[in-house]
Amino acid sequence: MIEIRELKKSFQGLEVLKGISLSIQDGEIYGIIGQSGAGKSTLLRCVNGLEAYDSGDLIVDGVRVDVREKASLRELQKRMGMIFQSFNLLERLDVYQNVALPLKFWGINPRSPESRRKIEDLIRLVGLEDKIHARPRELSGGQKQRVAIARALVLDPQFLLCDEATSALDPEITKGILALLQKINRELGITIVVVTHQMEVVKQICNRIAFLSNGKVLSEGKPEELFVMPTQEEIRQFLRDGSSLLPKSGVNVQLYFFDETSEEPIVTEMARRLGKNFNIVWAKLEDFRENVYGSLVLNIQEADVQEVGAFLDQNHIHWEVLP
């Protein structure tokens, strides 16, 4: 479990983390999301001691992360594997040697039979058994990240920290990497923390997320709670896609659908019952892990707002009038 309380950090007088508090439970995939510059990468780098923090608490399984305590920090780093946006593989080493590198740092012979078995198992886990002696430059971005994942797992960590791990990859490859992370979470029971600005990452794998803005946690919870019906303006802006093109006349009403309601034909039903016409001016379906969530915006006459509202309330549909 990673516990963060009131964490603060400044760079040359500029406060980057302004009192972050959150806790990450064992076994979950936790997302830290936000615009670039929100402080999410800095937060992650503090967690595994690449960066020192100014004040607050950062406790991993009861042990405080403190860059001055070199010995205990090293032990903690061993338990936290990390992958990066730019993969950061050693160019002159092949796949096997790259995966083996952390073992060397811990004085473990990477050529012993058990090391060999472990490294080969990991390379198989990430699906690169046919590339075992390839150099990084012969690999695609997705393959490089797979090597980096195997490398991050070689010391049997409890946590896997991912710093914008899919930001340099195209959507198809990203899906593959995310599926791999999910598999690692499920099969090896490793807690995963992902820092990202990509919605699809959050939607596809995160159990819980924290939305960071300007060095603060704006909101924390399940992604579907935060994103299907966002209450904060900042999160709305982050998700905003095309809703600025809404008609200026009439009233725009946004409807939100969760799990079971997302499959009922509520809009046509409403049109029939109330005998009114609506324009569907915007709609979106979201896939959060296995569940589908939807949202659409209707443009209606001002006079109809009350009637429509009553109908939606009756049918337990979340709705709101857009400004």
Add this chain to the structure above:
Amino acid sequence: MGILTTSSMTSVILNAFQQTLYMVFWSTLLSVIIGLIPAVILTLTAPDGLRPCRPVYETLGFIINVFRSFPFIILLVLVIPFTRLMVGKAIGTTASIVPLTLSAIPFIARIMENALRETNPGVIEAAKSFGATNFQILVHVYLKESVPRLLNGIILLIISLVGYSAMAGTVGGGGIGDIAIRFGYQQYKTDYLVVCSVILIVFVQVIQMIGNHLYKRLS
């Protein structure tokens, strides 16, 4: 000196070429070994290094710049007492290795510093994240990842030492350059001048080719 036959020209030049190789080999080897120390210190104490330390970085950098700014021909004379101390005499092929090495150390130190500092900072960060110590990062990341760039620097050093070794002829160092000047220029023996020049050109080309080949294989 009487009229030289072709065979005596061959033996003169062959002997001189051996002297050149001898001077270049030893001064390269010694300056790379010695120069690696300041190169590593500069890399570690640089602002983006593992142990940033401005006073050390700047003082060492200043000393290196001072030594680099000496024209070789002046350094050659200035270090005569030191040369005597090291090899017992100030004149000769072996003696000329001392000024050659001394002038090469700051040169190769800077080049190796640059080669080391070109290491991808992300890779260093990754190593840190796995709990690598600074010494492990130096050996397994900085030095290992920089091998092709270090090699490139050494090739550059060898080629410039070939040129400097010609000047070392002035303290009786001998070598190809010395023959070219004494026979070819001062005694108007154009054939010596031409042969010596061709040998130097071919030699430099061959070194560069070997270097390029190794660079490709190693990187």
